[in-house]
Amino acid sequence: MIYVSRQEHFNAAHKLYNPDWSREKNYEVFGPCANENWHGHNYDLIVTVKGYTDPETGFVIDLKKLSNLIKTEVIEKLDHKNLNLDVSFMKGKMASTEILVKEIWSILEPKIPPITSFGQLHSVKLYETPRNYVEYLGE
Amino acid sequence: MIYVSRQEHFNAAHKLYNPDWSREKNYEVFGPCANENWHGHNYDLIVTVKGYTDPETGFVIDLKKLSNLIKTEVIEKLDHKNLNLDVSFMKGKMASTEILVKEIWSILEPKIPPITSFGQLHSVKLYETPRNYVEYLGE
Amino acid sequence: MIYVSRQEHFNAAHKLYNPDWSREKNYEVFGPCANENWHGHNYDLIVTVKGYTDPETGFVIDLKKLSNLIKTEVIEKLDHKNLNLDVSFMKGKMASTEILVKEIWSILEPKIPPITSFGQLHSVKLYETPRNYVEYLGE
Amino acid sequence: MIYVSRQEHFNAAHKLYNPDWSREKNYEVFGPCANENWHGHNYDLIVTVKGYTDPETGFVIDLKKLSNLIKTEVIEKLDHKNLNLDVSFMKGKMASTEILVKEIWSILEPKIPPITSFGQLHSVKLYETPRNYVEYLGE
């Protein structure tokens, strides 16, 4: 079993804001992250697939195919977007890194086996800043 | 003459959008950067002061004072803000990294000598992403 | 279950020196790390909390609260200090990265639940240099 | 149980090319990585040993000994080499990062206990580029 990882990135705007709360409570809980005019980040996304190596290629997964999958299914929907307004799978959800990483898992998990006979999704890791990041392993 | 640098960072939303142009022309020129719902970045800012060393401290400038100046005068006005909407010195200007770096120079340049007898502002460098950055030397 | 991480840093002096051994044996085992006049490092510390997301905030833990906890309980006691001389919880112990990371775990582990209903400490990772680091998972 | 890691690096040439396939199929599957005239990378290698701390040294393993072991057993055989032509343990194998990381594990695993009473090999991680990497945990 080998773990193979690919890093991609996207730039997006968001705010942390619970619409069931008052403006005051949002600022109290989320501080400047609640700024109604938005702020944003350069997100780094690392997707890890685990599996066995194909004896003919030496690959668990073709990293170019994995990169293309991540770009088509995730990056194009998030890059230069507003996470609260522009992203269909984030509608009605808090735009936290935790929620986002689970949604990315849900998108990618069923699409990994079709592009590799030997691997399955192991982890999705998302850096909001170089100092703040989250990881989801699917359970 | 020694060059002393301090790096700070801020997270902000913006869009590249010329209000004198049609929506179509903005998308044609700026591509996804024109997204009307904004996008954002983790900006890294490097401020360089040049000067001679104070024989009593061995410093050109006290980096804690320089850090505090950058935070008070620049970071607090930009961090978790929308560069087009929330920042008074960017009002009516294109929110490009080039314009922003010149504005940051204008703010910091007159405030450096009061906190050092031996130095003056030499450069302001601003990373919009790890792969895109600009530098301004004041002329 | 999501893993949320926050990175902080501190600068400290130390030496590797076993007082039960002769000076010669210390230099033989620890090499230049035994230098009696000390040496030092820029340490990077990554604290990971695991848990479920609070449906109201989308957070496993408020990273600002986690950052403040790490700063108050750990960084203030280590930053610009001598690990052998100035740090009460390292007294009488070898100032290795391995011992230090376990002590940091002991300090933080009981203080994580009070600042999150949904998380608990998962890992403490400590970089002594960019090429040398240790991790402790509590068992 | 503490996990201790050491990073080393090497520069090498390779190509991805299955000799049982036609030139056309190699280019179809591996794209530019199949270039018969080779290409190359700056590889970063992270070796992690897990174990208990020696009460006399505070070490799971002496990182200088681990560094020397990696250099002698792995780096000297790979650095400034052609992975397909110059490396005895890669002969007849696909020069993928997945295959390489398993070979490095096989070399290092039996040699860790002789240089530490308290540790054993936990993981070998290999970066082919900053965005593509693999990890092997021995099973």
Place this chain on the structure above:
Amino acid sequence: MIYVSRQEHFNAAHKLYNPDWSREKNYEVFGPCANENWHGHNYDLIVTVKGYTDPETGFVIDLKKLSNLIKTEVIEKLDHKNLNLDVSFMKGKMASTEILVKEIWSILEPKIPPITSFGQLHSVKLYETPRNYVEYLGE
């Protein structure tokens, strides 16, 4: 005058080998870099354009156009290639980073003004490894 930079990267194989010298002299001068079976690197390339900001866009140069120019004119000719064998503009030249950076300058310099009315090439910087790099300013 503002300096705007864009970073791209490519992976390539090369050797340092003067065909006018004996094999022995090549190994004596270039050490393992003379390995006849090649070695390789992940190169990082930073191109800096200097100029004035276009008042309509706030740009010295459209970084997407600069990125496309670098990819078309430089990266496609170098990525996954052998610098000694596959690159027409390096034929008959030493494949050192110094020679390569000058050739990249010669290719890009005349092509910058057509894609910006306000800028010209200022610098080409090339990292062979994170610790070894060269810069050329055109004179």
Place this chain on the structure above:
Amino acid sequence: MIYVSRQEHFNAAHKLYNPDWSREKNYEVFGPCANENWHGHNYDLIVTVKGYTDPETGFVIDLKKLSNLIKTEVIEKLDHKNLNLDVSFMKGKMASTEILVKEIWSILEPKIPPITSFGQLHSVKLYETPRNYVEYLGE
């Protein structure tokens, strides 16, 4: 004229403390950097040589020779040392990054031409932390 750079690193302890001042004034000016029990850093040192390329090697300077020179003349005197106590050329001087970078220049500048016919020292850059650094160009 091409600029060629090599990065090396060392770990050291120091304090900022002017012996002509009272303990109180030292803490007032230097804050925690005045800690009498020392603190320390992982320093990164970048040395840049400028010159013309030797037509036989394609080199301005052989980077292995430059690396060896830096290690022998600078790193061995600073690594795992106390900058205030152990380093002969820092005796009686403030152990600031500014003073240190000028001393490193003085050591290296006369020793560059003997190892290259085509180059001379251009710059010495010293990172005390990733966010604080100084550069000296010799005048």
